Amino acid sequence: MAAPWEDVLRDEAAIREAASVAVDAALLEGVLMRTEGEPNASDVVNYAPFTLLPSAVPSALFEQAYAVQQDFNLLVDAISQNKEFLEHTLASTIKVDDFTARLFRIHTQVLEEGLAQSVFLGINRSDYMFDCGVDGTAALKQIEINTIAASFGGLTSRTAAVHGQVLKVLGKSKEASRLLPNNPSKGLALGIAKAWELYGSQSAVVMFLVEEVQRNIFDQRCVENELWNRNIRVIRKRFRDVFEKGSLDDARRLYMDGQEVAVVYYREGYVPKNYDQQNWEARLLLERSRAVKCPDIATQLAGTKKVQQELSRPGTLERLLPGRAEAVARIRATFAGLYSLDVGEEGDKIAAAAIADPNQFVLKPQREGGGNNLYGEELRQVLEKIRDSPERTSYILMDKIKPQPAMNYLLRAHSPLQVSECISELGIFGVYVRQGKEMVMNKAAGHLLRTKAIEHADGGVAAGVAVLDTPYLV
Ligand code: ADP
Numbered sequence: 001m002a003a004p005w006e007d008v009l010r011d012e013a014a015i016r017e018a019a020s021v022a023v024d025a026a027l028l029e030g031v032l033m034r035t036e037g038e039p040n041a042s043d044v045v046n047y048a049p050f051t052l053l054p055s056a057v058p059s060a061l062f063e064q065a066y067a068v069q070q071d072f073n074l075l076v077d078a079i080s081q082n083k084e085f086l087e088h089t090l091a092s093t094i095k096v097d098d099f100t101a102r103l104f105r106i107h108t109q110v111l112e113e114g115l116a117q118s119v120f121l122g123i124n125r126s127d128y129m130f131d132c133g134v135d136g137t138a139a140l141k142q143i144e145i146n147t148i149a150a151s152f153g154g155l156t157s158r159t160a161a162v163h164g165q166v167l168k169v170l171g172k173s174k175e176a177s178r179l180l181p182n183n184p185s186k187g188l189a190l191g192i193a194k195a196w197e198l199y200g201s202q203s204a205v206v207m208f209l210v211e212e213v214q215r216n217i218f219d220q221r222c223v224e225n226e227l228w229n230r231n232i233r234v235i236r237k238r239f240r241d242v243f244e245k246g247s248l249d250d251a252r253r254l255y256m257d258g259q260e261v262a263v264v265y266y267r268e269g270y271v272p273k274n275y276d277q278q279n280w281e282a283r284l285l286l287e288r289s290r291a292v293k294c295p296d297i298a299t300q301l302a303g304t305k306k307v308q309q310e311l312s313r314p315g316t317l318e319r320l321l322p323g324r325a326e327a328v329a330r331i332r333a334t335f336a337g338l339y340s341l342d343v344g345e346e347g348d349k350i351a352a353a354a355i356a357d358p359n360q361f362v363l364k365p366q367r368e369g370g371g372n373n374l375y376g377e378e379l380r381q382v383l384e385k386i387r388d389s390p391e392r393t394s395y396i397l398m399d400k401i402k403p404q405p406a407m408n409y410l411l412r413a414h415s416p417l418q419v420s421e422c423i424s425e426l427g428i429f430g431v432y433v434r435q436g437k438e439m440v441m442n443k444a445a446g447h448l449l450r451t452k453a454i455e456h457a458d459g460g461v462a463a464g465v466a467v468l469d470t471p472y473l474v
């Protein structure tokens with residue numbers, strides 16, 4: 001599945017020229033990030049890291065990933081409404097993982113009080129790698145599904161133009177014309193706009209809940225601008241602002257500074273470091289409110305690694321999606337091997353197998369955002385240490401996916417231009433809106449390709465490991 005630019009990869013002069021064109025094109029197109037030094041100011045910005053060349057993606061697998069996205073939307077939504085499933089699945093995890101336990105406590109609390117929210121909005125991104133079989137054929141395998149703060153739907157819409165220009169500079173106009181248009185931020189905004197409309201108050205705003213450190217603001221602005229273009233007012237607030245200025249009225253309508261909030265779109269709140277005691281209180285206030293949370297806390301829990309692992313058990317998908325055999329088959333086809341480390345014989349067996357052959361597995365805690373998983377020798381050491389303790393139930397094991405590497409250049413500010421052996425991860429954005437029991441929108445909204453050098457086992461773009469890319473279908 002090689003891309004047709006192997007010939008130019010070693011032409012140093014051509015590559016150097018193309019790279020300088022690429023960087024300027026990225027700045028012009030708005031493939032931007034704030035700098036590490038000034039993460040909260042836009043006076044100085046830089047380009048977000050990206051590949052010099054688009055990466056080859058097998059078109060059949062690309063289509064497969066799009067075709068299964070509506071199924072995943074239905075599945076996540078079904079899990080979020082299934083109190084018993086979440087309770088049963090997360091029971092062992094919340095005994096040992098404090099973060100998941102706190103989220104779960106809020107989930108229980110809002111259900112006990114009774115949900116004020118009646119419109120539900122899901123924005124997720126299902127991520128895949130192309131697993132290379134012994135016979136050389138590639139298979140689409142899901143890495144995870146992100147149900148909160150799935151990012152880069154904005155910046156990714158701008159990379160195709162950059163890569164198109166690079167290909168032209170390299171004498172590949174025909175190939176340039178084959179790059180697909182892609183704009184997830186528009187689809188995301190359509191979902192937010194629909195939820196806002198169904199909430200039913202013209203004067204209410206959409207609130208982006210953002211982090212204290214906002215390097216990736218331009219990605220979020222892409223979605224914001226789509227909303228402003230529809231005359232929907234957007235405000236950006238942090239948990240701290242909500243703690244200080246958020247309130248609920250008798251009907252549990254959410255107000256910020258006296259402004260009614262129709263939709264809360266979280267780009268924050270997915271890792272323990274996002275929370276202190278005040279932020280937990282702010283989260284509870286938001287969850288209790290009538291506002292449409294994207295996601296609500298149940299949907300966030302549906303995206304945990306533990307849930308992902310339980311979904312792979314025989315019969316689970318069938319129970320969650322009754323009468324949808326074809327959707328179940330499409331979903332299951334994307335699953336890699338996933339294993340529970342719960343205390344008991346099943347967990348003992350797989351722990352022993354992973355210790356014996358750690359390179360076949362990835363050890364994953366209940367964390368998001370990259371850099372948390374364990375591989376190889378480190379996996380072995382950690383697992384040996386926790387194999388006889390209940391702590392091991394805070395992790396899951398997963399078969400390691402082994403994609404075929406390809407050569408590319410990763411362009412990063414202040415870094416030398418050098419060729420790297422790379423692998424890619426494809427994400428598909430899903431958007432859905434449900435009113436009461438009725439699905440009123442269910443879509444695939446676009447894609448994201450991220451590429452990293454093979455020496456990094458883990459990590460995304462925000463973590464400084466992967467870079468933005470554009471798929472070139474082969
Ligand atoms: P996070 O929530 O931190 O993003 P992921 O499950 O997406 O967690 O893992 C982070 C990164 O680790 C992925 O982007 C991918 O590069 C790598 N990774 C995760 N699972 C696997 C796997 N089963 N095989 C190979 N690489 C994996």
Ligand code: MG
Nearest residue numbers: 127144369370
């Ligand atoms: Mg991930």
